[in-house]
Amino acid sequence: MRAAQFADGEFRVTEVADPPALGPGQLRIAVAACGICGSDLSMSKDPCRFVAVAEKAGYPLAVFDHQRPVVLGHEYAGTVVDTGADVTDFAIGDRVAGIGVSTDTGTGVPTIIGYSNEYHGGFGEFIVVDAFWVRHVPDGLSLEHATLAEPLHVGEMHVQQSGLTDADSALVIGCGPIGLGAILAAKAHGARTVIASEPSPARRALARALGADVVVDPNEQDPPYGTRWPHPARGSSSPTNAAAVQAFSTRYCTPCRSDPESRSSRQASRRKPLSLWSASFG
Structure with missing residues (x-):
């Protein structure tokens, strides 16, 4: 099949082997569209470091041989x-989207497709x-939007x-x-007040457009602990019962190469956080 394969630091459209044979409870899907996750960007910038982060975090769903080619993409629809x-909920021709997890039929170990x-x-x-x-895509929703x-x-x-x-307020840190x-x-869960903290003006605008009641720039304003923010419908909101929603998780790891020159040249990047998609599948 054709794919945008990542190997040796580059993406190339080429012929690759078909996915493994179907096991019980699995689907083969013709992909119509696929989003680009921030984790895909992190992996393509430094595959060695990406895998080291997953291993150090005890996250086997994203561990693979980074020296061999991969075909990324887990935000799919098709x-x-x-x-x-044993598949009873789906039939050939169904439009679907979902979480890209596949269990190796030989080992029984699950993996995120693409990693x-x-x-x-x-x-x-x-x-x-x-x-x-996997979930069915409703009629009237495009597969592009379903990703x-x-x-x-x-x-x-x-x-x-x-x-x-609905008795709580929410603080969302980071509006990617x-x-x-x-x-x-x-908002869908009925939070009294949703406060968004984001340094990017463009992302702050998106946060407002998607319903955040209060949007702050952390470079200009401390987090709103100890402040009573007015709610347009319900009056003031107490920060004492705010449910803090952490938007991104970051982990650190050292470079894979151990020679002194490599350590010196990459010391700055070693300090930088690497976003890692960390959904819980339990």
């Missing part, structure tokens, strides 16, 4: 072209994924894990795609 044994040397991601024509993580289901679910997941109720999803989710 059409089912084949179903494995695997065998289970290609959505930058190729076809993917194989576990049906458990947003995966990143938006991360914001929803963080809000669920925070325990936020995941943070914006957290704003939408907090």
